[in-house]
Amino acid sequence: MLHHDPVREKRKMRTQLIHGDYESRHWDYSHHVIPPLSSSSTFRLDTSHRGAQGFFEYACDQVDPATRAPIFIYDRLDEPTRGMLEDQLAHAEGGDSAVCFASGMAAISAALGTLAGAGHEIVSHHMIYGCTYSLLTRWLTRFGVTIRFADVNDQSALRAHITPATRVVYFETPVNPTLDLIDIRAVADVVSQANARRRPEERIHIVVDNTFASPYGQRPLEHGADVVVHSLTKNIGGFGTDMGGAVVCPASLANQVILFRKDFGAVLSSKSAWPIMVYGLSTLPTRMEAEQRSARQIAEFLCAHPKIVRVSYPGLPDFPQRALAERQMRNYDGEFCPGNMVYFVLKDSDGDFGKAARLVDFVAKNAYTITLAVSLGQIKTLIENPFSMTHSSLPEEDKRRLGVDTGGIRLAVGLEDTRDIINDLAEALQAL
Numbered sequence: 186m187l188h189h190d191p192v193r194e195k196r197k198m199r200t201q202l203i204h205g206d207y208e209s210r211h212w213d214y215s216h217h218v219i220p221p222l223s224s225s226s227t228f229r230l231d232t233s234h235r236g237a238q239g240f241f242e243y244a245c246d247q248v249d250p251a252t253r254a255p256i257f258i259y260d261r262l263d264e265p266t267r268g269m270l271e272d273q274l275a276h277a278e279g280g281d282s283a284v285c286f287a288s289g290m291a292a293i294s295a296a297l298g299t300l301a302g303a304g305h306e307i308v309s310h311h312m313i314y315g316c317t318y319s320l321l322t323r324w325l326t327r328f329g330v331t332i333r334f335a336d337v338n339d340q341s342a343l344r345a346h347i348t349p350a351t352r353v354v355y356f357e358t359p360v361n362p363t364l365d366l367i368d369i370r371a372v373a374d375v376v377s378q379a380n381a382r383r384r385p386e387e388r389i390h391i392v393v394d395n396t397f398a399s400p401y402g403q404r405p406l407e408h409g410a411d412v413v414v415h416s417l418t419k420n421i422g423g424f425g426t427d428m429g430g431a432v433v434c435p436a437s438l439a440n441q442v443i444l445f446r447k448d449f450g451a452v453l454s455s456k457s458a459w460p461i462m463v464y465g466l467s468t469l470p471t472r473m474e475a476e477q478r479s480a481r482q483i484a485e486f487l488c489a490h491p492k493i494v495r496v497s498y499p500g501l502p503d504f505p506q507r508a509l510a511e512r513q514m515r516n517y518d519g520e521f522c523p524g525n526m527v528y529f530v531l532k533d534s535d536g537d538f539g540k541a542a543r544l545v546d547f548v549a550k551n552a553y554t555i556t557l558a559v560s561l562g563q564i565k566t567l568i569e570n571p572f573s574m575t576h577s578s579l580p581e582e583d584k585r586r587l588g589v590d591t592g593g594i595r596l597a598v599g600l601e602d603t604r605d606i607i608n609d610l611a612e613a614l615q616a617l
């Protein structure tokens with residue numbers, strides 16, 4: 186759990202994400218300039234009493250983790266390098282606690298698995314990342330959880346989908362891949378009305394996947410969400426070297442999430458936590474600013490291109506949810522932060538998947554700056570076709586209805602010179 190340091194917290198977040206804590210209850214590293222990388226699957230215990238105390242205190246509601254140094258027992262339970270990253274992540278998101286996992290999907294599974302069990306219901310926004318859709322429909326249903334899909338931006342539809350068995354409202358914002366936004370505050374208003382009549386154990390929690398915006402660009406907890414999940418593999422890791430995931434949650438939920446991780450076992454390895462913390466999180470503001478500057482110019486170039494019918498980027502003046510984008514997507518200094526993702530649709534590609542495939546294949550063969558690959562938030566610009574790749578698990582008619590077109594292309598903007606990215610796109614479009 187995060188410890189509050191008034192001296193550190195006087196500094197700007199950009200500074201804090203580089204320096205972190207000089208002291209950590211996870212480890213005495215006050216003489217390191219860079220936090221150490223721990224690598225020990227198990228830990229020496231001086232006495233069996235200390236071992237017993239460690240097991241008793243582990244994820245124990247009677248022990249305050251903000252003041253009590255952990256007793257390390259075994260990597261899958263707790264581990265110093267990962268613990269330091271967790272403190273930094275909780276701070277970055279403005280939450281009490283962060284719990285790190287082996288991947289974003291492991292984090293989403295843990296958040297939902299902790300909050301919903303047999304007989305419960307989850308209301309999910311109808312457009313979500315393909316593997317999350319598959320987790321909900323293929324696996325959670327096997328554990329007796331009912332999934333209801335709705336447009337959670339439509340308050341009356343959301344209200345109609347909430348039943349006494351609902352425990353979670355789940356969504357991404359921006360939505361992958363269309364970049365539609367969900368109004369977190371409006372969802373929170375509906376959910377808090379429903380919660381007013383419920384006992385604490387029946388409370389509905391709002392879980393937001395903040396992978397696309399990153400905590401630099403948006404902090405859902407400030408807008409009324411209860412839990413944030415992340416794929417650390419993306420913007421936070423930043424360099425595309427390591428997989429990871431995180432659940433940021435209130436102190437009241439943290440022990441359950443930690444126990445879920447202990448038993449399901451998908452811990453983040455210390456060897457992945459270290460680069461995510463040392464290289465990734467510390468450079469997040471700098472990378473996001475530069476990538477977002479490029480993304481805006483690329484979106485403007487695409488808007489003006491005759492072979493493109495639609496461009497979705499929250500930073501464009503005519504983005505349909507521009508007012509919401511400006512309200513919700515703000516960096517730590519309060520500046521508008523529309524992000525580094527662009528989604529665009531080729532003209533005359535309705536029902537014709539071949540056109541987008543031809544463009545992306547041309548890029549794969551000829552472009553130097555743009556790589557055909559899934560994932561996002563790396564220093565290298567990546568391109569993919571969501572209809573047939575990242576969102577292949579979703580039913581075709583839902584994709585078409587919700588704007589994931591056959592001619593849709595997702596661009597995850599990296600740190601290359603913007604002019605080179607635009608030139609590569611221009612060449613590919615010309616060849617079409």
Ligand SMILES: Cc1ncc(COP(=O)(O)O)c(C=O)c1O
Nearest residue numbers: 288289290314361396416418429
């Ligand atoms: C929005 C979003 N959430 C979650 C995930 C899953 O993360 P991971 O690949 O780290 O499991 C992804 C992966 O692409 C994603 O795009």
